[in-house]
Amino acid sequence: MTALGCLAVLAALCGGGLGAQERYPVDWAKLEPEILERFTTLLKIDSSNPPGNETRVAEVVEAALQREGIPVQLFALESARANLVARLKGNGSKRPLLIMGHTDVVGVQREQWSVDPFGAVHKDGLIYSRGANDDKDHVVAGLMVMLLLKRMHVKLDRDVIFLAEAGEEGTTQVGIDFLVSHHWPDIEAEYAMAEGGSVIEADGRVHHVLINVTEKAPRGARLIARGPSGHGSRPSTQNAIVHLSAAVAKAGAWQTPLRLNEATRAYFERLAAISPPREAARYRAILDPARSADVDRYFFEHEPGHYTLLRTSVVPTMLQAGFRVNVIPSEAEAYLDIRALPDEDMPKFFAELRRVINDPTIEVVPSQSGGRPAAPPSRTDNVMFHAFETVSRMMFHAPVLPGMLAGATDCAQLRAKGVACYGFGPIADSGAGPLGGAHSDDENISVNALEKLIEFLWNAVIEVAAS
């Protein structure tokens, strides 16, 4: 419709009928070579954290943005670990939207990979590389959306800020924490979109789109057993290894209290509504205190991804004890990976853990690392969340489920500052195992999943930011 034609129709009808999407059509097939070229370039930079070297990634993104006239700032606490911030100005009538992706990746065990982990090998429609799924997909998505907004002269009601941050994988002091404490005005926004969600596919079609509105908080602890050292030929009631083993077994088997929050309640309600009868019955039963215990047990055995969403989880992950076959060591230590519900009262929880272990020789030492702040879930009744629903319908004919991420992301710091932050992600087959996902050997993403991720971000940005 022409602008003149538009004038001739009722303004309201025009605004509603001819959406921003139609005014800014994108030829995604034509963009594919550029997307793959940019993505490949980012993947080939080894930004394993430690040490990170994220500045090398930031400089590539910086050059691409500057070449097309988009102003960029680099903020670095350590010179090799720069964060990139770029901003496209809107008319100021609405508060900014922040889109983000982290530039560091976790390390690799090279010998476990079937391809070069930094070779960006492309075969059978898949791109293999550390960072393909976590999180250079979001970095290239943010970059492409900024370039498209600029190229298409999109008129914006709100600033769109692109943040490519360092240090997400365990060193947030150089990344999101540094930005929040030293450069807050440069990234402050009403809404943010980051990693964390996914598009769940089953039987070759999109079943639902998962948008995470909250996440669990990593709160680890060490268990330390102490006892007299001695000769391995002499059994002792005070053997530190025996005490530690019993404590680890109790902690690992502890079925912590089941508790729903508004995000997980909405998730299971909506999942029930779109699931086959048998699954739907289970998802409804978990919402009913009178019937939840059996389903909870079922989840423990068959759906660990759902089990962990219902509780603060305790998982033993490391043991350290002994140095000789015939020596009883005086100390033995275990590590518990504890993922807390956002509203967990940790002192109370650790007191309960001590009660479960029930052994005065075991010391429970909560981890001191700063970790992620806890914050209430981001809302599902605002224009941003409604945009996700509109875009999911348009792209996939699928509903959106709000969720809670069991892992941790930089959204935690933003939510703690009052930003409504949402985790979105690429297409994942619900039947597929962990092979090739974030942090795994042979990490990969399909070209289709990458392109749909970018398209999803683009559409969501247009929905909430375009005038």
Ligand SMILES: [Zn+2]
């Ligand atoms: Zn990540």
